[in-house]
Amino acid sequence: xxxxxxxxxxxxxTPEQQTPGNLASLSFEDAxxxxxxxxxxxxxxxxxxxxxxxxxxxxxxxxxxxxxRLEAAQARIEKIAAGSDGKATGTQPFDTx
Amino acid sequence: xxxPFDDDNGSGLLAQPKAGDNAQPMTISEISTALKRTxxxxxxxxxxxxxxxxxxxxxxxxVYMSLKDDKAVIDGVIWRGNAGRLAFAPEDGVEVIxxxxxxxxxxxxKYQIVIDTMEIAGEGxxxxxxxxxxxxxxxxxxxxxxxxxxxxxxxxxIGVVTSPTGxxxxxxxxxxxxxxxxxxxxxxxxxxxEGAAKQxxxxxxxxxxxxxxxxxxxxxxxxxxxxxGSIEDLWSFNEEEVVRAIADCTIPIISAVGxxxxxxxxxxxxDRRAPTPTAAAEMAVxxxxxxxxxxxxxxxxxxxxxxxxxxxxxxxLQNQIRLMPKLDVLLQPQRQKTDDLAxxxxxxxxxRLVGASGALAQKSGALRPALLRRKHExxxxxxxxxxxxxxxLQKQLHDAGDxxxxxxxxxxxxxxxxxxxxxxARVTDADGQTLTSRKAxxxxxxxxxxxxxxxxxxxxxxxxxxxxxxxxxxxxVPKTGKDEDQQSLF
Numbered sequence: 001x002x003x004x005x006x007x008x009x010x011x012x013x014t015p016e017q018q019t020p021g022n023l024a025s026l027s028f029e030d031a032x033x034x035x036x037x038x039x040x041x042x043x044x045x046x047x048x049x050x051x052x053x054x055x056x057x058x059x060x061x062x063x064x065x066x067x068x069r070l071e072a073a074q075a076r077i078e079k080i081a082a083g084s085d086g087k088a089t090g091t092q093p094f095d096t097x
Numbered sequence: 098x099x100x101p102f103d104d105d106n107g108s109g110l111l112a113q114p115k116a117g118d119n120a121q122p123m124t125i126s127e128i129s130t131a132l133k134r135t136x137x138x139x140x141x142x143x144x145x146x147x148x149x150x151x152x153x154x155x156x157x158x159x160v161y162m163s164l165k166d167d168k169a170v171i172d173g174v175i176w177r178g179n180a181g182r183l184a185f186a187p188e189d190g191v192e193v194i195x196x197x198x199x200x201x202x203x204x205x206x207k208y209q210i211v212i213d214t215m216e217i218a219g220e221g222x223x224x225x226x227x228x229x230x231x232x233x234x235x236x237x238x239x240x241x242x243x244x245x246x247x248x249x250x251x252x253x254x255i256g257v258v259t260s261p262t263g264x265x266x267x268x269x270x271x272x273x274x275x276x277x278x279x280x281x282x283x284x285x286x287x288x289x290x291e292g293a294a295k296q297x298x299x300x301x302x303x304x305x306x307x308x309x310x311x312x313x314x315x316x317x318x319x320x321x322x323x324x325x326g327s328i329e330d331l332w333s334f335n336e337e338e339v340v341r342a343i344a345d346c347t348i349p350i351i352s353a354v355g356x357x358x359x360x361x362x363x364x365x366x367x368d369r370r371a372p373t374p375t376a377a378a379e380m381a382v383x384x385x386x387x388x389x390x391x392x393x394x395x396x397x398x399x400x401x402x403x404x405x406x407x408x409x410x411x412x413x414l415q416n417q418i419r420l421m422p423k424l425d426v427l428l429q430p431q432r433q434k435t436d437d438l439a440x441x442x443x444x445x446x447x448x449r450l451v452g453a454s455g456a457l458a459q460k461s462g463a464l465r466p467a468l469l470r471r472k473h474e475x476x477x478x479x480x481x482x483x484x485x486x487x488x489x490l491q492k493q494l495h496d497a498g499d500x501x502x503x504x505x506x507x508x509x510x511x512x513x514x515x516x517x518x519x520x521x522a523r524v525t526d527a528d529g530q531t532l533t534s535r536k537a538x539x540x541x542x543x544x545x546x547x548x549x550x551x552x553x554x555x556x557x558x559x560x561x562x563x564x565x566x567x568x569x570x571x572x573x574v575p576k577t578g579k580d581e582d583q584q585s586l587f
């Protein structure tokens with residue numbers, strides 16, 4: 001049931017979601033979910049061969065996107081500097097003594 | 098004892114100064130001032146325990162309230178400066194211990210306590226306040242499950258509201274680094290004591306107010322954290338101000354205040370409650386290594402599935418190829434039919450042949466050589482009878498030959514040139530046409546004479562002969578000579 005819904009979601013993807021350019025705006029979780037759905041779909045063997053090639057390409061793009069996002073993650077610790085009105089005005093490096 | 102009708106007794110219409118009475122009436126201000134002095138001198142600073150009632154904060158910032166127990170009530174006031182420094186937000190019904198100076202308010206004939214500090218009267222009272230607040234805010238729906246926001250799976254920026262010193266922020270940062278290095282914005286605040294609630298609430302609202310295009314990146318997750326402590330230490334996180342800020346925050350919030358057993362109202366209002374700061378970090382981010390491994394696994398699975406798809410398709414193709422009928426099989430019926438027809442053809446032909454040879458034999462039986470031979474013999478006999486006999490023809494030929502000879506001899510005698518043999522000549526014109534009369538001859542200038550041994554030309558007139566000869570001298574000379582020779586012969 002869940003798988004079917006997931007597949008339906010992949011199937012009903014709007015065209016602009018399919019373009020690699022829109023990957024950037026895709027959240028990591030959505031990208032990962034789409035990738036998972038694509039893999040399951042590929043594994044189900046229900047996809048015609050030609051579409052499975054497209055699907056694979058899409059999956060590969062999603063994978064690269066996720067991987068890039070993870071590899072880009074690096075620790076950066078900053079401290080908020082607040083103005084007199086209590087609003088954040090900037091940041092400065094934060095030292096953990 | 099004075100009677101009721103005694104002059105001295107009681108009040109007259111007018112106040113009469115009495116002799117020996119030095120107690121002059123006092124003005125109200127005098128007595129009030131005296132009272133004030135007495136009260137203030139007598140009591141000075143006091144600590145009162147009572148329940149808050151009629152709590153009211155005026156626009157000026159001063160707080161007016163009463164403290165009461167089951168039999169008595171005393172008014173109280175907290176001037177603005179002190180009101181801001183209270184460690185908790187007073188509520189009606191909360192039992193407190195107020196410390197302050199007892200004084201009077203002459204303008205209203207009142208005595209009251211001017212409170213400097215006020216504390217909640219013991220843990221029981223604190224819990225009572227806690228429950229009251231919880232009920233009140235809960236009724237407003239601040240803790241409703243449907244208000245809870247989902248945490249982002251992998252936040253880009255994490256805002257942390259906590260003390261910049263101490264183990265809490267260290268624990269959070271360490272665990273974040275272990276799991277998934279992230280961009281962390283620490284908003285340093287006091288987490289306990291005077292002004293803490295205000296700072297905490299301000300930080301939360303500060304994060305919530307950030308725009309995505311601000312210089313400071315807007316976090317997509319906020320952690321509000323504080324280490325363990327007594328209920329009083331954690332009290333700031335029960336303050337209405339903080340609870341409301343958390344409930345209003347547009348960014349998902351994890352609260353991690355105190356130990357697991359300490360539940361503050363901040364925990365109720367937050368989208369997720371973590372038992373410890375470390376646990377909050379674990380909730381905040383997934384384990385990057387796990388994700389990378391998972392993605393790798395997905396890649397492998399996708400590749401395997403893709404390859405399997407191709408090999409499955411290949412297999413299916415092979416199956417279809419196998420299932421395709423063999424050409425031989427496909428053509429078998431036709432081939433068989435062809436064979437059948439071919440053999441039928443042969444059989445039919447042979448049958449026909451047999452029939453034909455039968456007919457032939459039958460017909461050829463009638464063909465007897467004797468029959469032909471007799472016909473032949475008859476024909477030969479007939480031919481023999483028809484043989485040509487030359488004797489019959491030879492006589493006829495001989496007779497005809499004789500007749501021909503006779504006729505030819507007669508004809509020779511009659512030949513026109515026959516007389517020439519006997520010395521006659523025949524006259525012709527220039528063209529060899531025989532002229533048989535003088536008249537005919539005189540018409541010509543040149544005549545021909547035909548003799549037995551030849552012919553010659555003669556001219557009837559010498560002049561005409563010369564005239565004719567002159568232009569043709571060359572030719573005529575030998576001819577003349579010859580003519581003359583011939584003439585001379587005559």
